[in-house]
Amino acid sequence: MTDMLTPVLTDTWDAQRSWTLESYLDHGGYEGLRAALAQDPADVVQAVKDSGLRGRGGAGFPTGMKWGFLPAPDGGPRYLVVNADESEPGTCKDIPLMLASPQHLVEGVAITSYAIGCHHAFIYVRGEVLHVYRRLLAAVQEAYDAGYLGTDIQGSGFDLEVTVHAGAGAYICGEETALLDSLEGKRGQPRLKPPFPAVAGLYARPTVVNNVESIASVPGILAKGAEWFASMGTEKSQGHGLFSLSGHVTRPGQFEAPLGITLRELLELAGGVREGHELKFWTPGGSSTPLFTAEHLDVPLDYESVGAAGSMLGTRALQIFDETTCVVRAVSRWTDFYAHESCGKCTPCREGTYWLKQVLHRIEAGEGTGPDIDLLLDLCDNILGRAFCALGDGATSPITSSIQYFRDEYEAHLDGRGCPFDPARSTLFDDTPEAPPALAGAGGHR
Structure with a gap:
């Protein structure tokens, strides 16, 4: 069954100190950036288009096409903003990715910025995940120190500044225009569109807003080729993706597999629904997507098939509920x-x-x-x-x-x-866990 998995973003998660630049380089890190810097930016955009990469944040819009919507350069700045404000109930893929392998994202930011002509990129992180925020700050600093960010990156003449920004904890800031308002210091609320961010985004300048997993997938495309990425998945939903299984499942966790895999196959990898119980309902893409039931176990988890079955693939947050759940x-x-x-x-x-x-x-x-x-x-x-x-x-x-x-x-x-x-x-537990006596109660003493 494990041959259904395609560990790409998760390939180094079990490595010693996987979050460090040293570990990332030992596993082929920044080969994609070197390949990108040797090409014309337009060729990098075309490679991402050819790969079939679609937004991994829920909407599934073609990533390369989104980059192509930026207007022609006018001498002013343009920005890349990474949406790392993961807060959809059940969605838990971007946070472990940034925690275990932040350099995937940092390299993707550098490649994307080069491709779209951006010289200042922002990573907007959910403020509650302080450990992830700190890890990203450290990863960005490592990249600066090694010459993968900053001025004249790898002798290419390309300059890039990266700012990691912590949000203040609002689910609405996962919506791209509300995120931009929050980043500008305003109250996080959606903007009226048009104009779209590609025309008037951050500070009213052309802006690309992409999800963490979308940007982190770019280095592999540049390092291994668009055909390699497009060879996975289905005809219209190409590539690999992180599927997050949680709830009443024997072994919950992240499973990286080609798009088009089914829940039945993922459950086999995860040990099935917890022992003695059976599947009742589940979410294919987080709590904001229409529910599925056991009759949908064999629906291919790609954008077209899930849509045809009456739901949305969303963030691939598969919350599993058995027959004991109301x-x-x-x-x-x-x-x-x-x-x-x-x-x-x-x-x-x-x-x-x-x-x-x-x-x-x-x-x-x-x-x-x-x-x-x-x-x-x-x-x-x-x-x-x-x-x-x-x-x-x-x-x-x-x-x-x-x-x-x-x-x-x-x-x-x-x-x-x-x-x-x-x-x-x-409940997921036979007995409700109790705090150790020394920790029980607010302000208790030993």
């Missing part, structure tokens, strides 16, 4: 998150997520009535396609899809009956 409770918790993280800029999302939360709470508590299920669907219909950004749309996805597949479970909660599931049974 779907109403799970969806209610996700909705709490979206209501809390709504930036409040637009009415459909600000008001709609609040009311979705209230209705779900009363259904779960057994205080709902028959019309509440249709009320949920009506609320979702008034949010979907009407919100300022994708947060509102994403908040409706788990609700509408869960009602589609588990309407009978919603009905079982109504009219004073409450939740038929025992929450203790759905």
Whole structure:
């Protein structure tokens, strides 16, 4: 089964001190940058286009094409901004990548900046992951010291400054224009588009915004060739990707495989659903994507196939839930998150997520009535396609899809009956872990 895996970004994760520049160079690091600097920038952009690399942050837009949208140089600055504000519930691929092998990202930043004519790049990191922020700062400094960043990189005449910026903890800043406003020191809220960032992005200058995994995949394309990358995956969803399995699975973790692999195959690699239980529902791309059930085990995990089956590949955050899980409770918790993280800029999302939360709470508590299920669907219909950004749309996805597949479970909660599931049974642990006596309580003494 392991021959289905394609360790590229994860290949060095088990190496001694894998996060250091020395370890990265021992495994062929910066060969891609050297290859890129020997080419015309336009040829680097074309190589990424030919590879078929699509954005790994959720939207799946062709990366090379996105770079090509930048207008012709006008003598002013242009920027690269890496979206490392990973905060989608269930998504956990970029943080371990930056922790275990930050130089993959740093090299990708250097190559991308060279290709688009950028001389100042920014990496916007989620502020709560302080350990990752510190590791990235150290990695960038190592690259500066070794001549892979700074002035006259590797004698090429190309200059690049890289700034690592820590955000302040807002899910909305994962939206690219809200991220740009936050980076400029403003309140993180989505901008009206057009103009798109490629025309007027950071500081109103042409800007490319890409996800961590997208940029980290670029060095391999330059080092091994576009054909090598395109040989993996499917015809329209090419290359390798990180699949994050979490929840009720025997061995949760990161599995790097070609796009098009199925959940059934990934579960075999992960030891299956936890012993004695069976799959009930799962998310193909994080909590903002429509749910799948056991009938979707063999859907190829590529953009086209997942879309045709009624969901989105998203960030490939595969959250696995077995039969002990109450779907109403799970969806209610996700909705709490979206209501809390709504930036409040637009009415459909600000008001709609609040009311979705209230209705779900009363259904779960057994205080709902028959019309509440249709009320949920009506609320979702008034949010979907009407919100300022994708947060509102994403908040409706788990609700509408869960009602589609588990309407009978919603009905079982109504009219004073409450939740038929025992929450203790759905826990990942047989017993609730307890803190050591010396650490129990706030401010306790030994």
